[in-house]
Amino acid sequence: MDRGRYTCVLAGVGADEPTVTAMRARELGRKSVVVGDRVGLVGDTSGAPGALARIVRIEPRRSVLRRTAEDDASTAEGRLERVVVANADQLVIVSALADPPPRTGFIDRCLVAAYDADIEPLLCLTKADLAGPEAVLDYYTELELPYVLIRPDSPLDALRSLLAGRLSVLVGHSGVGKSTLVNRLVPEAERAVGAVSAIGRGRHTSTSAVALRLPALPGADDDPGWIVDTPGVRSFGLAHVSAESLLHGFPDLVAATVDCPANCPHTADEADCALGAWVADGRADPRRLASYRRLLASQAGEPDPRGEPDPRGQSDPRDPRGQSDPRGQADPRGRAE
Ligand SMILES: Nc1nc2c(ncn2[C@@H]2O[C@H](COP(=O)(O)OP(=O)(O)OP(=O)(O)O)[C@@H](O)[C@H]2O)c(=O)[nH]1
Ligand SMILES: [Zn+2]
Numbered sequence: 001m002d003r004g005r006y007t008c009v010l011a012g013v014g015a016d017e018p019t020v021t022a023m024r025a026r027e028l029g030r031k032s033v034v035v036g037d038r039v040g041l042v043g044d045t046s047g048a049p050g051a052l053a054r055i056v057r058i059e060p061r062r063s064v065l066r067r068t069a070e071d072d073a074s075t076a077e078g079r080l081e082r083v084v085v086a087n088a089d090q091l092v093i094v095s096a097l098a099d100p101p102p103r104t105g106f107i108d109r110c111l112v113a114a115y116d117a118d119i120e121p122l123l124c125l126t127k128a129d130l131a132g133p134e135a136v137l138d139y140y141t142e143l144e145l146p147y148v149l150i151r152p153d154s155p156l157d158a159l160r161s162l163l164a165g166r167l168s169v170l171v172g173h174s175g176v177g178k179s180t181l182v183n184r185l186v187p188e189a190e191r192a193v194g195a196v197s198a199i200g201r202g203r204h205t206s207t208s209a210v211a212l213r214l215p216a217l218p219g220a221d222d223d224p225g226w227i228v229d230t231p232g233v234r235s236f237g238l239a240h241v242s243a244e245s246l247l248h249g250f251p252d253l254v255a256a257t258v259d260c261p262a263n264c265p266h267t268a269d270e271a272d273c274a275l276g277a278w279v280a281d282g283r284a285d286p287r288r289l290a291s292y293r294r295l296l297a298s299q300a301g302e303p304d305p306r307g308e309p310d311p312r313g314q315s316d317p318r319d320p321r322g323q324s325d326p327r328g329q330a331d332p333r334g335r336a337e
Contacts, residue, residue: 001034006022008022008039008041008053018047019047020053025042027056028057035228039059063086063117066081066240067240071239085167094126096126096127098130109238111143112236116241124172125147127176139288150181164225167228168226186227214226243296250291253284253289256277265296266292276289
């Protein structure tokens with residue numbers, strides 16, 4: 001999607017999958033077309049140079065990955081909800097094991113977004129040449145999260161087989177090696193590495209999400225799948241997720257809540273909340289409960305008690321915020337967690 005033009009892939013039309021440029025038809029009204037949507041086209045669908053088709057229909061979405069700019073639904077920012085990708089099967093949470101260090105708060109937030117959208121999470125741990133995964137994996141032991149380790153020199157077979165046949169969305173902070181990884185998976189994508197992602201120049205002039213077809217696996221006829229790179233999306237505001245659904249991002253805590261009083265808010269000041277005892281009994285990691293309660297507090301509009309400033313500050317020069325797509329795919333505040 002680029003400045004009102006949508007590149008559509010004609011599905012099931014031969015192996016080379018021709019593309020057609022299209023614009024939205026007026027009859028779509030206010031419905032927005034997002035990456036991953038399956039659409040109906042009319043008009044010139046020849047795909048010839050200069051040909052322009054019209055998108056007249058959006059097929060029902062199998063899944064909807066959403067985000068808001070903030071967590072607190074009582075603010076205007078918080079109510080600004082955006083669909084990031086439609087029809088995704090998998091959310092690939094890209095986190096470096098070092099440089100920058102992994103941030104479980106961010107991963108937890110992504111897990112909430114994934115479970116809320118009913119898509120599967122996959123933890124993709126990059127820079128495995130710099131540090132081991134033990135600390136991160138220990139934090140998630142109760143979840144049995146699928147994960148892959150990425151090092152610069154090791155083959156990507158394990159990751160490729162997890163991506164095959166699916167539409168996967170990649171999210172990660174600046175500097176975790178996401179562009180490097182995308183370039184290894186799809187060399188012709190030419191994603192900018194370690195630099196402002198070619199805003200205003202080159203081929204990728206938009207910060208909105210882009211879907212990339214993975215190359216066929218040697219000797220395999222299977223669909224290699226698609227990945228969606230989300231350069232402008234650094235985080236998931238969770239104002240659209242109810243407090244009840246927030247818990248779905250913490251399946252290791254869910255079982256404890258059957259002993260909570262009716263309508264328990266699960267906050268630390270709720271004396272009868274069963275979560276504290278559950279963790280005290282060693283049945284879940286206390287850091288996970290702390291993380292869950294931080295998200296609850298954030299949704300209630302309370303500042304993070306840790307007072308942790310965003311280490312990238314408000315003006316990460318590598319974050320293409322500010323020059324962003326006016327349709328607002330980029331996070332205007334670049335919140336880190
Ligand atoms: N040691 C090591 N360095 C890596 C690895 N992957 C990427 N890097 C380096 O990490 C830096 C950041 O990589 P990028 O691919 O630009 O990271 P990104 O997540 O796309 O960040 P943005 O470009 O800000 O979106 C670059 O200098 C890469 O060369 C890795 O597996 N190991
Ligand atoms: Zn409770």
